[in-house]
Amino acid sequence: MAEEKAGRFHGYIAMGNILCGLVSRDSSGAISELAGVVARNTAGLDRGEVERLVLERERLFPTVVAPGLAVPHARMEGLSGPLVAVGTSERGVDFKTGGGPVNVVILVLTPKESPSLHLQILSALAKDFTSPDLLKRLRDAKTQQEVADAFGEGSSQRIPDYLLARDIMRKDDLVVLSESDTLRDAIEIFATKGICDIPIVDEDKDIRGVLSMEDVLRLSLPEHLLWMDDLSPILGFQPFAELLRNERETKLADVMREDYVSVDAGVPAIQVAKIFIVKSARLILVTENGKFAGTVRIREFIRKFFWE
Numbered sequence: 592m593a594e595e596k597a598g599r600f601h602g603y604i605a606m607g608n609i610l611c612g613l614v615s616r617d618s619s620g621a622i623s624e625l626a627g628v629v630a631r632n633t634a635g636l637d638r639g640e641v642e643r644l645v646l647e648r649e650r651l652f653p654t655v656v657a658p659g660l661a662v663p664h665a666r667m668e669g670l671s672g673p674l675v676a677v678g679t680s681e682r683g684v685d686f687k688t689g690g691g692p693v694n695v696v697i698l699v700l701t702p703k704e705s706p707s708l709h710l711q712i713l714s715a716l717a718k719d720f721t722s723p724d725l726l727k728r729l730r731d732a733k734t735q736q737e738v739a740d741a742f743g744e745g746s747s748q749r750i751p752d753y754l755l756a757r758d759i760m761r762k763d764d765l766v767v768l769s770e771s772d773t774l775r776d777a778i779e780i781f782a783t784k785g786i787c788d789i790p791i792v793d794e795d796k797d798i799r800g801v802l803s804m805e806d807v808l809r810l811s812l813p814e815h816l817l818w819m820d821d822l823s824p825i826l827g828f829q830p831f832a833e834l835l836r837n838e839r840e841t842k843l844a845d846v847m848r849e850d851y852v853s854v855d856a857g858v859p860a861i862q863v864a865k866i867f868i869v870k871s872a873r874l875i876l877v878t879e880n881g882k883f884a885g886t887v888r889i890r891e892f893i894r895k896f897f898w899e
Contacts, residue, residue: 600675600715600750601742607632608676609735613696618653618686622646622663625676625698633674641665641700652894655688656713657720659730664699664709673708674700677738679729694730706896707754707860714758715750756863757856759895760877760885767792767883770799770844774810777802778838786888788874791847796882800847801874810834810846851876856884863887 608629615621622645630638644665648654655661661684676698683692697716701708719725728741751758767790768776777789781804791800811831834841852866853876866875867889877885 600712600719601739603673603675604677604739604742605632605675606735606739608674609738610676610678611732611734611738613678613680613684616680616682616684618649618661618663618684618693618696619646621678621680621684621696622649622698625663625678625696629674629676629698629700635669636674641667645698648898653686653688655686655690655693656717657726658690658723659683659692659694659726660697660716660720661686661693661695662697662699662713662716664701664713666701666703666706666709668703670700670702672702673712677729677742679732679738681730695726710754710758710895711750711752714754754860755856756854756858756860756875756877756887757879757884759860759863759892760856760887761891762885765790765886768802768843769793770842770847772843773839774807774834774841774843774846775838777843778807781807788888790851790874790876790883790886791843792883796884798851798853798876798878798883799844800849801851801876802843802847803873806846806848807834853878855879863892867892 608625610624610628613621613624615624623642626638626641626645630636630641644667645663648665649663653661654663678696678698680692680694680696683694684696686693699709699712701712725741729738732738732741766780766784766786768780770791770793780786780789788801788803790798791802793799811828811834852870852872852874854863854866856877856879863875866872873889875887876883877887
């Protein structure tokens with residue numbers, strides 16, 4: 592049993608921490624219900640502190656990780672291991688993400704001293720819930736035993752011993768462009784999406800290059816201008832005007848850089864951290880079977896490991 596509990600998510604679900612039929616229809620209320628259950632069944636755990644930490648993160652980063660599934664979580668001091676509470680709602684809970692109602696809410700608390708553990712648990716859950724069968728069984732469950740049985744029988748994924756690049760990469764809602772897109776397309780993304788680097792990928796998911804905001808500045812200020820101590824002749828940003836005149840005709844194939852940082856999806860996530868430092872990279876492209884699969888941006892990496 593000890594080996595099973597260490598390796599499978601359902602091993603962490605205590606029967607008393609299961610709520611069938613959440614009363615609340617909003618995320619804050621559902622989290623409060625689950626915090627109350629797990630605090631009541633765990634000596635020394637403060638319900639108010641659980642709610643505060645979980646809601647603080649939920650307001651910034653709503654944790655709907657799959658259709659119909661939310662996994663609000665927090666890292667807490669003093670825990671010896673993960674604590675889990677599960678709530679189901681046939682009617683659904685509104686997590687205000689625009690993605691439809693959530694029917695299963697899983698509250699996960701992990702020790703603060705284990706910064707990657709909640710990500711390992713999320714990785715296993717995301718794989719389990721790729722099939723709608725488990726979600727449907729949980730949504731329709733009427734008893735705690737039915738919930739426990741659904742996890743025991745439908746949970747096939749082990750919690751990984753350590754994270755891989757594929758576990759932390761962004762693979763949905765990716766911002767990419769193609770070689771035939773224009774400089775105007777890239778500038779618009781830089782100005783409106785809050786990102787600094789854009790992967791250039793073809794229709795076969797082969798990586799062709801990357802374009803950064805600094806690249807746009809270099810196009811505007813060629814190297815010979817950078818050697819000038821006195822830039823008074825171009826105080827009106829005349830080189831910028833030249834670039835803007837041609838932005839709609841300039842193809843990214845002509846201005847992108849073909850040097851980029853990439854890793855295979857099977858590389859340990861700690862190796863990704865090393866690459867950020869050694870390569871002074873902001874963006875790492877992740878490949879699977881030689882094809883573009885996702886991205887890891889340093890801002891998201893820091894958020895996942897030091898904040899969420």
